[in-house]
């Protein structure tokens with residue numbers, strides 16, 4: 365019940381009620397955007413973006429740059445570990 | 460990017476596990492084994508069992524499954540309240556699926572429904588409001604439960620009902636708040652803990668500041684984490700790094716969703732509709748100060764606690780002793796004498812066996828799963 369699911373905003377359905385069509389795990393649902401709207405941005409500007417959906421509400425925008433950064437950091441860990449593995453196996457001498 | 464599969468990559472998970480194992484070999488950590496980490500949120504508990512993370516972690520790390528599953532801490536007497544309201548002939552009672560199977564003193568909502576009461580499962584509180592619009596001659600009571608993650612949606616639904624003047628919609632409010640309960644656990648001192656994996660979706664609403672005291676006053680690292688396997692493993696690694704350097708900070712692993720200040724629109728909606736209760740009862744843990752919210756007087760007309768007569772009896776919770784110990788991390792689910800014998804997901808005795816986010820149910824369901 366507490367688990368939010370990522371979804372992509374497909375279209376704005378009812379601007380007055382802040383309702384959008386959001387695709388969540390391949391299902392399109394009407395989702396309330398009140399928590400992710402602010403006065404500075406028209407709702408339409410969010411179309412195409414991703415939100416974290418929870419019991420019919422978009423609870424936060426998902427930050428694509430931050431997601432990428434996390435994954436990059438993890439991949440760096442990987443290349444670091446690879447190097448270490450090679451060194452431990454003595455492979456760097458052959459290179 | 461779809462923000463799911465990318466964070467389940469088995470290769471990256473392996474690398475993270477190697478790094479964790481490497482970290483565990485550092486002398487400062489070796490000196491303090493075992494490292495006991497509480498994951499606060501039921502969503503994390505679910506992922507940990509689903510992906511078999513516990514068995515993949517190196518020896519010396521113990522995961523303690525915390526009290527962060529709202530269904531698991533729902534008192535029997537509260538289910539009785541729901542049943543008393545649902546028994547009114549003009550009422551349609553609506554709630555989330557997870558709440559349906561929690562045993563009350565006599566029965567669950569699901570059992571009452573099969574006996575003929577009009578009890579409906581909804582996906583969103585907005586669906587309950589829609590029921591009210593469509594059934595003007597009935598009273599629709601929505602049982603709202605959950606932590607700060609669900610609180611804003613209930614608050615916004617109530618505000619919408621008020622704006623539209625819907626007069627046959629009511630809320631039975633059982634929203635709870637996790638921070639006072641963490642404080643109670645730490646004050647209690649029963650549970651030896653080295654740090655926390657913090658609830659990502661509660662934090663996207665409340666932000667990071669509410670946890671500051673855990674690092675400052677109790678010297679425990681607190682890592683706000685996402686829910687995919689890579690998120691949880693990375694959070695464990697960050698936590699171990701803090702421990703190894705004898706640091707204790709609140710750190711945010713889930714930066715793609717959680718901003719340090721949380722979500723202000725959501726906070727504003729919650730503050731407008733709800734106020735703190737002096738104390739609230741948690742199943743298995745008893746009364747905890749300031750751990751729940753109720754509806755503010757301005758919205759009294761929608762408050763099922765004021766509109767309906769609720770049963771007075773508030774019994775002892777003797778039968779849930781084992782659940783309480785599991786919730787506090789004093790007992791592993793399979794150490795409960797009822798686990799898997801009398802108490803199973805299809806015949807739950809305690810609420811921890813009901814929701815897939817409950818430690819006992821997750822443990823039972825995924826006993827043999829190792830996906831990574």
Ligand code: SF4
Nearest residue numbers: 782795798802809819
């Ligand atoms: S097995 Fe059942 S009775 Fe035992 S702790 Fe878990 S939920 Fe409670």
